[in-house]
Amino acid sequence: MTQVENKPNYRVALSTLTTLFFMWGFITCMNDILIPHLKELFQLTYFQAMLVQFAFFGAYFVGSVVYFLVSYLYGDPINKIGYKGGIIIGLVISALGCVLFYPAETMAVYPMFLLALFTLGLGFTLLQISANPYVAILGRPEGASSRLNMAQAFNSLGTTIAPVLGGYLIFEFFAEGGEITAEATKVPYLIFGLLFVLVAVLVWFVRLPKFQAEEIEGGKLGALAFPQLRGGVIAIFFYVGAEVAIGSLIISFISQPEVMGVGEHVGKNYLALYWGGAMIGRFLGAISLNDKLKGGRKVLYMVVAAMLVFLLIYSIVDLTFVQISAFLLFVLLNFGAFAVGRSMAARTLLVFALVNIGLLLATVWGSGSWAMWALLAVGLFNSIMWSNIFTLAITGLGPHTSQGASLLVMGILGGALIPLLQGWMADTVGLKPSFIIPALCYAYIAGYGLYCGRRLGAVRESEPVQEGIAK
Template sequence: MDIHTKAKKTTSIVPLVTMTLLFFMWGFITCMNDILIPHLKELFQLSFFESMLVQFAFFGAYFIGSLIYFLISHYKGDPINKVGYKKGIIAGVLLSAIGCCLFYPAASFSVYGFFLSALFVLGLGFTILQITANAYVTLLGPEESASSRLNLTQAFNSFGTTIAPVLGGHLIFSLFLDNGKVTADSTRIPYLIFAGILVLLAVVINKVKLPSFSTEESENHGGLGALKFPQLKLGILGIFCYVGAEVGIGSLLIAFMSQKEIMNLQEVVSKNYLSLYWGGAMIGRFLGAISLSGLDKTKKIIYMVLTSAVVYLLVFSIVDLSFAQTSFFIVFIALNLLAFLVGKSAPARTLVLFAGINIALILISVFSTGPMALYPILGIGLFNSIMFSNIYTLAISGLGKYVSQGSSLLVMAILGGAIVPLIQGALADTIGIQHSFFLPAICYAYILIFGWYCMKKVQLKEGAKVHTNH
């Protein structure tokens, strides 16, 4: 029996709201890494490669945690199927809180390795959330609207990533400085606050009544059954490339903007532009939730235009930039809307379009200087928006009882967030920050290929149905 047939045909609102709050906090803390990188780079006098160990430790935990989950699933049976999604989500939140608490001793001893250890534990907690929460959201309603729901929750995840550079940057670069100097202590109080919020969130999730889902497992505990699906195998590399590209770009943006040939901006200013990059992902995900919903075309267009205007104003109110400094973003929002319309609410087709646009934006940025180099890179956030949710749902589509196992393999692929930024950091040290962006362009090229494969697969399936009907 397909797992979705056990879910309610209508989306469960309260559980979805609860998951949305979780995704928000999750995004906020993840994006704090982009603030930590320049902070720790200055504090410990690190190279770009060494500073990217922040992302390597954090996203490397995703790979280790997912690998452990997959092995347990293979030999002992799906853990989430045994304990339930709710307990799995709470376990992930609490482990993340422990990771935040570890920043206190790391800051007290002022040792870079301790910070990396804290980030690793934090990443392990988020690994459990990736495996449980993403799959859980897809189950909270009909399968055909799974991409829409996941885009909606991912939009609030992006709201967290939009606020983080401004609020987190203020906490670390301004509020908790020691007599105007950068010290390890400036991370101590902020991460204790994050830990407290996560514990509170775990209590809320425990109190809220969440519907339970389970899958039927075969006698050999599912084995390696998920890997028999080609869309999953290709999707694993797709997630690797997407997370690697998105994290690599975000991690180097502040350093990129400080270059004389780009904008020569200080961290206090550049953190606001970083918010635009992540804010673009938020706008795109809200639009994606509408575009991939079951609304008629006219309503979709109206809602998308209104939503993009409202969310842009929200982002503008968050960042400490003038309208003149952010007005260029309106052009990218208009391009994003157009791409959604051309995509015609088809996840694979939209993925192809967005990947192609991102490749073009990177190439413009690499071969330009000043604002023309900066603006296209910031616009990439808008077109990153639907990539994770669309790759994820395309990859697990039709997996049935292997959904959780497939999900753990896709989360394992978040290793891209550890590997790609590390390689890009090494490239930045050798060939310069600007030319290091060729690496994310290669990642988007693969995503385009994956989207094209899925698009052709859907077309063949529809063609077969028409032939059968005749």
């Protein structure tokens, strides 16, 4: 079990990490802005445009495979360089990926953009392997899912702001006379690269707790011995794939005449609602899955949090209250789903996946604004999936936690392949029917939640997620 000296205060460490989660959420969501931008700039098909996500999320797979092989042959790298070292190296590689946008934009060659995105994705791979389990072990094991949901909520704040701010920069501020040009992304990504360097410097100087796990000898595939980990890798694959595919196609979907018929300038605001819904759900998840809060106090905190986050989103998007009021109905549905989940990670995951299946079927069979709202509401129920899958999957792994985390990050390959599959289906049978693809993804996630509920129970009743000593 985790041994902690004098119950250390982890607030500074968690605050630093939330900044990190915000930044990579912002940059990841910028891909949803790049897709329609590059699609128009290079006259791409849906399939070709989805290569943006293929390059970015494919890097997660390549990076995590390399990490796993190194841990298999020589021992866990994070256990040698520490979580702090892993985070700093990840930030530096991410900064390099952003800088590569400059030659890509200067040359105006699509493959160069893909190379820049691949490099950026490699940096994010190391950040994911380092930061997610680090948040999980910074405190009581019973609160791991709640803490990770809170960190992911700030990730969602980044994904909510990105469509509005990033869309303004690319489609308006840096566009030349309203025309789409490669220059539109040059300055923004140089700024992003500088910010990554500054955060790396911040992390270098901030004193973060060190955790030393029992050393694993090379050549042992310990993490793969845990069935919840193996199933969790596939669940992450389908979750990330579904979430990214939907976000990538929202602007194109609502621009269709039979849905809303709005342009990119308006569509980016609705895209912000999709990611903003995930932020609402993650703040609610952090409260709902907190075993220290009980009864009416928990409900009150959830209501206040939902109201404040909704007002924040409303202040960000360029839409009237009437235009987004229908979204409140789905927020109420989100509250109901949390109530059915009963503050248990596995049960909540099952319920949310089932709701998303229903919403996507309504998107496929519906029309007009309600088809749009059903699709946007999926973000609300995506909210807790990453955090709950991650904590359920690494429960009880002990010294194999970092190795297990690398395998889970490998599952992010879904963000590369599922959008590509849906893009091909959109070109073949139409955009609306293609949303059956993410519905099938959530069917597996529902099954995983059911399995973990029976095998593990609530995360708070399970074994610690990491064995080690805080130093």
